[in-house]
Amino acid sequence: MYKILKKKILNEQVVLMEVYAPHIAKKAQAGQFIIFRVDEKGERIPLTIADYDREKGSVTIIFQTIGLSTGRLAKLDEGDSILDFVGPLGVPTHFDENVKKVAVVGGGVGCAIAYPQAKALFNMGCEVDVIAGFRNKDIVILEDEMKKVSTNLYVTTDDGSYGTKGFVTNVLKDLIDNGNNYDAVVAIGPVPMMKFVCEVTKPYGIKTIVSLNPIMVDGTGMCGGCRVTVGGVTKYACVDGPDFDGHEVDFDELMRRNATYKNHEKNHTCRLTGGVRNG
Numbered sequence: 001m002y003k004i005l006k007k008k009i010l011n012e013q014v015v016l017m018e019v020y021a022p023h024i025a026k027k028a029q030a031g032q033f034i035i036f037r038v039d040e041k042g043e044r045i046p047l048t049i050a051d052y053d054r055e056k057g058s059v060t061i062i063f064q065t066i067g068l069s070t071g072r073l074a075k076l077d078e079g080d081s082i083l084d085f086v087g088p089l090g091v092p093t094h095f096d097e098n099v100k101k102v103a104v105v106g107g108g109v110g111c112a113i114a115y116p117q118a119k120a121l122f123n124m125g126c127e128v129d130v131i132a133g134f135r136n137k138d139i140v141i142l143e144d145e146m147k148k149v150s151t152n153l154y155v156t157t158d159d160g161s162y163g164t165k166g167f168v169t170n171v172l173k174d175l176i177d178n179g180n181n182y183d184a185v186v187a188i189g190p191v192p193m194m195k196f197v198c199e200v201t202k203p204y205g206i207k208t209i210v211s212l213n214p215i216m217v218d219g220t221g222m223c224g225g226c227r228v229t230v231g232g233v234t235k236y237a238c239v240d241g242p243d244f245d246g247h248e249v250d251f252d253e254l255m256r257r258n259a260t261y262k263n264h265e266k267n268h269t270c271r272l273t274g275g276v277r278n279g
Contacts, residue, residue, distance in 0.1 A: 001081035002081055004077065004080050010142070011140075014063070017062075019058060022057030028088045031243050032091075033048045035087065038076070038083060048061075051119075089220075091240065091242075096183075098183070100127060101127045101129075101183050104130045105189070106146075107189020109189075117211075123149075132168070135157065136159050154175075183207070185201050186208075187210050188210065191213070191255050198246035213258075214254060228253070230245065
């Protein structure tokens with residue numbers, strides 16, 4: 001069992017939890033993830049490692065309560081325990097030592113994944129511009145944390161209620177056009193956002209890394225559910241990723257696959273119990 005050391009509500013749908021998992025904390029690196037199971041009847045859900053404390057033996061996860069399992073996890077409090085907490089899984093993000101200036105772009109709850117990437121780069125001595133995009137002011141998360149690990153932080157909102165009105169791609173293109181010569185761009189968030197970021201950077205020849213979130217079951221490459229096409233070759237996000245060269249990812253195929261179970265994930269009433277299940 002893995003005890004919850006800290007719980008913090010970041011907004012109406014997003015929760016931060018710090019979990020005691022010393023064996024994972026000892027080896028965790030930016031870009032990796034865990035798979036949790038709330039109890040013996042729970043499903044396996046992957047979540048990116050948002051942070052870790054090797055001395056404390058803790059791992060931080062940030063998640064959006066959009067389905068049954070994340071909803072059940074969100075109901076747990078400090079002192080409660082999670083049955084399974086497996087990791088670290090996936091390939092850690094690797095940055096060449098010649099990388100000196102990077103833009104890290106996060107969208108919505110994807111900022112929880114962008115944050116450890118920015119932190120790792122900042123601690124390497126890189127100049128890091130973080131661009132964080134949200135629908136509105138009410139759902140902005142991790143602003144203070146991202147400020148501490150960035151040279152410059154740019155916050156955007158779709159409706160203009162906070163920061164710059166517009167999309168992260170607009171800010172990124174303006175920064176590039178204004179003479180910022182990035183060695184790399186890291187984009188993490190909704191698949192359409194990552195696709196459009198890659199379309200912005202491709203004409204400039206800027207290496208762009210994306211973190212993919214396909215359907216995943218076992219996290220070991222056996223089920224094949226997380227397969228994606230990268231450079232015309234089938235890859236598995238759980239063991240080959242989750243980071244990939246964004247300019248080689250077939251985003252359209254990824255979006256189609258992610259929508260496969262859309263109808264099944266809608267709220268429905270159980271015929272046996274009469275209860276409503278979400279996700």
